[in-house]
Amino acid sequence: xxxxxxxxxxxxxxxxxxGFFSPCAADDPARAGSRGAGVTLSDGVRVTVRADxxxxxxxxxxxxxLSMPPVETVLDALDADGVRVVAESDLPxxxxxGVSGAMALxxxxxxxxxxxxxxxxxxxxxxxxxxxVVAGTGLGDVVAQARGGVPIRLDPxxxxxxxxxxxxxxxxxxxxxxxxxxxxxxxxxxxxxxxxAGDRALSRLVDCPTLPELLAASRWFxxxxxxxxxxxxxxxxxxxxxxxxxxxxxxxxxxxxxxTGLSDAGVDAAACRTCEAGxxxxxxxxx
Amino acid sequence: xxxxxxxxxxxxxxxxxxGFFSPCAADDPARAGSRGAGVTLSDGVRVTVRADxxxxxxxxxxxxxLSMPPVETVLDALDADGVRVVAESDLPxxxxxGVSGAMALxxxxxxxxxxxxxxxxxxxxxxxxxxxVVAGTGLGDVVAQARGGVPIRLDPxxxxxxxxxxxxxxxxxxxxxxxxxxxxxxxxxxxxxxxxAGDRALSRLVDCPTLPELLAASRWFxxxxxxxxxxxxxxxxxxxxxxxxxxxxxxxxxxxxxxTGLSDAGVDAAACRTCEAGxxxxxxxxx
Numbered sequence: 001x002x003x004x005x006x007x008x009x010x011x012x013x014x015x016x017x018x019g020f021f022s023p024c025a026a027d028d029p030a031r032a033g034s035r036g037a038g039v040t041l042s043d044g045v046r047v048t049v050r051a052d053x054x055x056x057x058x059x060x061x062x063x064x065x066l067s068m069p070p071v072e073t074v075l076d077a078l079d080a081d082g083v084r085v086v087a088e089s090d091l092p093x094x095x096x097x098g099v100s101g102a103m104a105l106x107x108x109x110x111x112x113x114x115x116x117x118x119x120x121x122x123x124x125x126x127x128x129x130x131x132x133v134v135a136g137t138g139l140g141d142v143v144a145q146a147r148g149g150v151p152i153r154l155d156p157x158x159x160x161x162x163x164x165x166x167x168x169x170x171x172x173x174x175x176x177x178x179x180x181x182x183x184x185x186x187x188x189x190x191x192x193x194x195x196x197a198g199d200r201a202l203s204r205l206v207d208c209p210t211l212p213e214l215l216a217a218s219r220w221f222x223x224x225x226x227x228x229x230x231x232x233x234x235x236x237x238x239x240x241x242x243x244x245x246x247x248x249x250x251x252x253x254x255x256x257x258x259x260t261g262l263s264d265a266g267v268d269a270a271a272c273r274t275c276e277a278g279x280x281x282x283x284x285x286x287x
Numbered sequence: 288x289x290x291x292x293x294x295x296x297x298x299x300x301x302x303x304x305x306g307f308f309s310p311c312a313a314d315d316p317a318r319a320g321s322r323g324a325g326v327t328l329s330d331g332v333r334v335t336v337r338a339d340x341x342x343x344x345x346x347x348x349x350x351x352x353l354s355m356p357p358v359e360t361v362l363d364a365l366d367a368d369g370v371r372v373v374a375e376s377d378l379p380x381x382x383x384x385g386v387s388g389a390m391a392l393x394x395x396x397x398x399x400x401x402x403x404x405x406x407x408x409x410x411x412x413x414x415x416x417x418x419x420v421v422a423g424t425g426l427g428d429v430v431a432q433a434r435g436g437v438p439i440r441l442d443p444x445x446x447x448x449x450x451x452x453x454x455x456x457x458x459x460x461x462x463x464x465x466x467x468x469x470x471x472x473x474x475x476x477x478x479x480x481x482x483x484a485g486d487r488a489l490s491r492l493v494d495c496p497t498l499p500e501l502l503a504a505s506r507w508f509x510x511x512x513x514x515x516x517x518x519x520x521x522x523x524x525x526x527x528x529x530x531x532x533x534x535x536x537x538x539x540x541x542x543x544x545x546x547t548g549l550s551d552a553g554v555d556a557a558a559c560r561t562c563e564a565g566x567x568x569x570x571x572x573x574x
Contacts, residue, residue, distance in 0.1 A: 109455055120439070120496040121453035148564065152407070159452070166408035168396055170568045209407040277435065277564035281457045 008050040009113035010282045011106040014275035015041035015091045016098035016144045016151075017175070018250040019218030022198025023139055023191045024156040029130040033156030034139035035202050037214055039173055039256070040148050043090035043272040045099060046282070047106030049114045052084040059085040061093065061103070070104040073131035078119070080111045090272075094180035096252025101141030104128040105279050113281055121146070125279075126158035136187060148278035150214065152205060169211045170276065174262040174269040178231050178253040186227070186251055197224040211245070211258055218247035229253055238265040295337040296400035297569045298393040301562035302328035302378045303385035303431045303438075304462070305537040306505030309485025310426055310478045311443040316417040320443030321426035322489050324501055326460055326543070327435050330377035330559040332386055333569070334393030336401045339371040346372040348380065348390070357391040360418035365406070367398045377559075381467035383539025388428030391415040392566050400568055408433070412566075413445035423474060435565035437501065439492060456498045457563065461549040461556040465518050466540040473514070473538055484511040498532070498545055505534035516540055525552040 021036030052058070057075050059066060071085060085107055091097040105128040112119045119127075129142040143162050144151040150167035201217040219236065222228050228236065228248045235255045239246035244261030248254065255262065262269035308323030339345070344362050346353060358372060372394055378384040392415040399406045406414075416429040430449055431438040437454035488504040506523065509515050515523065515535045522542045526533035531548030535541065542549065549556035 112455060118495055118497055119455070120493070121436070121455045124455060149408070149567065165446070168399060168406070168408045168411060168568060170570045172570075206407070208405055210405055273570070276567045280436065280563045281455060283457045283459075283560070 009110040010048040011109035012046050012282050013102035013106040013145050013279040014044040016141045017256045019247050020198050020201040020221035022195045029133040031157045031161045032133045035153050037152045039150050040275040041272050042275045045089045045102035047110050048086045049110035050084045054082050057083050061087045069135045070131035071107050074104050074108045077127050078111050078117050095177045096249030096254040098141035100137040101132050104131050105142050122159040129158045146278045148275050167209045170274050172259050174271045175256040176269045181251045197221050215245035215247050222248045296397040297335040298396035299333050299569050300389035300393040300432050300566040301331040303428045304543045306534050307485050307488040307508035309482045316420040318444045318448050319420045322440050324439045326437050327562040328559050329562045332376045332389035334397050335373045336397035337371045341369050344370050348374045356422045357418035358394050361391050361395045364414050365398045365404050382464045383536030383541040385428035387424040388419050391418050392429050409446040416445045433565045435562050454496045458561050459546050461558045462543040463556045464541040468538045484508050502532035502534050509535045
């Protein structure tokens with residue numbers, strides 16, 4: 001099979017947990033987004049796009065039909081009407097893992113390849129970033145997921161405007177989810193306290209770009225902003241009391257921890273790793 | 288074992304084959320480098336740095352002691368005297384695979400971790416990039432190897448100055464090597480024709496960022512600059528005659544091809560893939 005000519009293509013996009021962030025509004029969605037930092041995850045989303053005969057595009061996530069405005073915006077921008085988008089996720093939607101960003105970015109990469117649209121990676125990341133920002137479902141996941149590793153978002157926006165660095169680390173990551181929080185609702189509230197706390201947490205991490213410092217700055221941000229629920233606060237405290245490093249995923253009722261932090265605190269947690277690679281096409285001969 | 292506290296660390300850096308390039312001189316090595324494009328390879332270099340008792344650092348490549356100025360510059364910058372650097376490479380040195388860049392970048396990542404120096408990824412990439420440029424052993428490999436995938440170098444220099452994009456593709460890559468060419472010698476000659484041809488090849492690829500176009504632009508660049516030896520030219524012609532896509536690795540007496548291009552032309556070639564991930568630390572629990 002010629003990998004360059006396919007009427008279907010699959011992309012993998014890592015999950016992304018934000019530990020702290022500072023929302024940056026702008027009239028131009030290409031320049032809007034957030035500063036902040038987090039970890040990308042080897043657990044993520046696989047998106048397959050297939051040219052189809054239907055009049056309208058159809059999207060499923062883990063077998064269930066659904067409608068996602070950022071995905072539809074990406075398909076429109078790539079003139080990809082009437083395709084089938086099949087997404088399979090290791091991670092739950094709406095709980096702080098960047099699943100909606102992953103769906104938008106994975107759709108962009110896979111549709112570009114399946115339909116031979118000839119866009120560059122920066123173009124595709126920009127499309128997905130703008131679609132997420134306009135929908136209000138995320139501010140920094142897409143650029144972080146495109147990069148992989150442990151991304152530090154120094155300046156907001158799509159690749160031609162934003163600026164990224166990274167914490168040089170690879171580590172086992174554990175996580176546990178109790179439920180969802182609405183990103184749209186939090187961002188619709190007063191964001192000034194988030195901006196202030198997020199910028200201060202970022203200064204800390206830039207001075208000392210290590211994983212333990214990322215988690216410590218994230219805990220400080222969570223306390224300052226009061227975003228954690230009682231249940232999240234309790235689990236984070238348990239991990240720290242057991243000598244581990246954990247914090248809340250922004251934004252979900254989710255706790256993530258380094259190494260065996262959650263297990264050591266007696267919490268039944270899922271485990272994966274930081275993801276070495278950013279979002280990428282998956283070769284058809286390598287399932 | 289706590290992955291955050293180790294007196295040894297290992298990094299993997301993908302190989303990188305440049306298809307075309309346009310050298311960009313600058314007094315400041317942070318801003319010098321090259322525009323161009325190529326492919327990163329899942330074959331690469333593994334570098335382990337270990338704190339040691341000796342008075343001087345010791346470096347081996349595939350078991351043989353050697354001296355490499357860029358590696359020594361990186362160790363000096365990280366105040367890493369008296370360490371042991373053990374490198375193992377899937378690829379030969381000096382033949383256009385970016386092995387010297389990989390050694391410098393892998394040393395930076397591994398030494399930073401082993402000695403707890405607390406530098407960010409951009410800082411470490413910048414160190415390795417400047418060390419390569421000053422030594423004259425490479426101009427664009429390090430930033431490409433830090434990124435992974437199929438990097439397009441739009442603007443030269445370390446991460447705070449350079450600008451990268453990518454061809455969104457994943458593909459089997461074949462390669463064959465007949466010998467080395469001296470990067471130092473080529474760059475010491477008249478580079479004006481390289482700049483002109485490299486910039487024109489880059490325009491082509493930016494207009495159509497696909498792998499077949501990358502290979503076609505690379506062949507055009509190779510013809511314009513006259514860099515291929517007769518043997519390289521002959522093998523590239525054989526692959527194209529057999530319906531494949533191939534070009535010369537800049538700079539080595541090496542041919543690389545998409546898919547099964549070299550095998551299909553009857554050439555006994557090594558095979559790997561484009562590398563999804565940029566340079567990264569390797570977890571101690573994952574060999």
